Amino acid sequence: MNRAERAFNIDNLFDISHVTLNHHINQALKAHVSMHLDVDYVVQEGEIVIVDQFTGRLMKGRRYSEGLHQAIEAKEGLEIQNESMTLATITFQNYFRMYEKLSGMTGTAKTEEEEFRNIYNMNVIAIPTNRNIIRDDRADLIYATTDGKFKAVVEDIAERYTKGQPVLVGTVAIETSEVISAYLSKKGIPHDVLNAKNHEREAEIIANAGNQGSVTIATNMAGRGTDIKLGEGVKELGGLAVIGTERHESRRIDNQLRGRSGRQGDPGVTQFYLSMEDELMRRFGSDNMKNMMARLGMDDSQPIQSKMVTRAVESAQKRVEGNNFDSRKQLLQYDDVLRQQRKLSINSVSMSWKVKTYVKSSKR
Numbered sequence: 001m002n003r004a005e006r007a008f009n010i011d012n013l014f015d016i017s018h019v020t021l022n023h024h025i026n027q028a029l030k031a032h033v034s035m036h037l038d039v040d041y042v043v044q045e046g047e048i049v050i051v052d053q054f055t056g057r058l059m060k061g062r063r064y065s066e067g068l069h070q071a072i073e074a075k076e077g078l079e080i081q082n083e084s085m086t087l088a089t090i091t092f093q094n095y096f097r098m099y100e101k102l103s104g105m106t107g108t109a110k111t112e113e114e115e116f117r118n119i120y121n122m123n124v125i126a127i128p129t130n131r132n133i134i135r136d137d138r139a140d141l142i143y144a145t146t147d148g149k150f151k152a153v154v155e156d157i158a159e160r161y162t163k164g165q166p167v168l169v170g171t172v173a174i175e176t177s178e179v180i181s182a183y184l185s186k187k188g189i190p191h192d193v194l195n196a197k198n199h200e201r202e203a204e205i206i207a208n209a210g211n212q213g214s215v216t217i218a219t220n221m222a223g224r225g226t227d228i229k230l231g232e233g234v235k236e237l238g239g240l241a242v243i244g245t246e247r248h249e250s251r252r253i254d255n256q257l258r259g260r261s262g263r264q265g266d267p268g269v270t271q272f273y274l275s276m277e278d279e280l281m282r283r284f285g286s287d288n289m290k291n292m293m294a295r296l297g298m299d300d301s302q303p304i305q306s307k308m309v310t311r312a313v314e315s316a317q318k319r320v321e322g323n324n325f326d327s328r329k330q331l332l333q334y335d336d337v338l339r340q341q342r343k344l345s346i347n348s349v350s351m352s353w354k355v356k357t358y359v360k361s362s363k364r
Contacts, residue, residue: 024067031071038174041072042196046079048072051174051196054253056219058196090342091335093119093328107259108252115325119332135239135262136269140247140310141303142276148300149275153245154183156271157215161189165237166214168228170244170257171195177217180245184215191215210240220253228260239267246278247313249320273303280316 004025005013013022035041041048042058048069050059063069063084073080096102102120109116113124143149153169160167171177174195181193192205194216209216211231228240240261248254254272261268274281 024071027067027071028074030068031075035068035072035075036173036175037076038178042174043076043078044197048076048078049196054220054250056174056196089335090338091328091332093332094335094339096120108255111251111255111321115328119329131265133262134265134267135258136267137258138269138271139305139307140272140274140313141305142274142281142309143303144276144300146275146277149245149273150179150183152301152303153180153243153273154187154189156243156273157184158187158189160241161213161215163237164212164233165239165241166210166212166231166234167216167241167243168209168260169215169217170242171217171219172246172248174219176245177219180217184217189215191217194218210234212237220248220256227263230266235267238269242268242270244270244272247272247274247280247317249280249317249324251314251317251321254317274313280313280320283316283320 001013005011008018008021010018010021012018013025037043039051040053041050043049044058048063050062050064051057052059064072065084065086067083070080070083097120102122109124110126116122116124141152143152157167157169169177169180171180174197177193177195181191184191192201192208192215194202194205196219205216205218206228208214210228212234214231230239234240242257242261244254244257258270261270276282
C-alpha cells in the first residue's frame, strides 16, 4: 500500500477518488501472484487461453472479467485486448433448475451427494459395477520434498516400463506433466504427454495407452470418461498402472483418475505419490508430519505409507470441498434474488403480450 501510494504520488490509496486505481492494483497483484502460466492459463498464438482446473482442457473463447484478463496479458507482454462486456449472468445451478426434469449419470457423484440433494433435491443412487473391481488401490506414499517424490515416481515408472506394464501418470497441472516428462527423457524412457497444449493427439495417445511398454503422462484430461483398452498380454503383467503425482483438492477428480484402471473386471493398480510441499499438504498442516519425519531421521528416499495419513489427506479434501460448496451455495443465494427478478420480468412481458392480444381481438 505504501509503495503504491509513493508510485502514484497519492496520499490515501483507499480514498473514494482512487477506487479504479485500487481495483487495477488488486487485479495486477492477482495476475502476477495467484495466476500461474501452464497451470491456470496458457499462451497460445499470442493470446491468453484459460485452462479448466477440473478437466485440464482449454476454454477457448472464455475470458476473465473485471480487467483480470487484461492484467495477465500485460504480465505476459501480449497485446492488451478490450474487456468483454457482460450483458446477463446466471449460475449453472439456476440454469439447470429451469428444466422440469433433471437426471444424469456419472461414476463419481457419490462424493457430491449432499450438494445434489441440497441444491437440486436429487438423490444419488449407486449402481453396482457389471463385474467386481479387482484393482489394487494402494495407500499414498508421502515424501518430504517434491524433488524426492518426482524421483520416486520416475523410478516406479522405469521399473514398470522394464517389465512392459503400461503406465498412466496423472498430474494436476500442465507444468507438472512437463517436469515429469523431462525426468523421463533424462532416463531415456519413451513416453507421450497429453495436456491442453497437445490435445489434438488425445484420441491417438489414449488408443495406445494400454499397450505393453506404453508410458503416458496426462493432466486431468485423461481422467474423464476415458476407456483405455488393454493390449495383448497386459492382463498377465498386472493391467494398467495409474500413478498420481499429487492429490487434487476434489476427491472426485482423484477417483476419476483411479477409474482409468481396473475397468470391466480387469486387473490394475493405482498409487498416489505426495510430498509435504504439495499445495494440499501445505494448506492443511503438513508441518507436524514433516517434523515427525525429521525426528525419525527419515530422508527423502524414505516415504511414509500409512492408511492414517491417507485418511488425513482425504479429510483435508473434504474440508476444501466443503469450503467450495459453501462458496457456490452463497453465490446461488445471491443469484436467487436475480432469479426472482427474471421471473417477474418474464411474467410482466407475458402479461403485456396477452393484454395487447386481447385489445387487438376486442377491436376486431
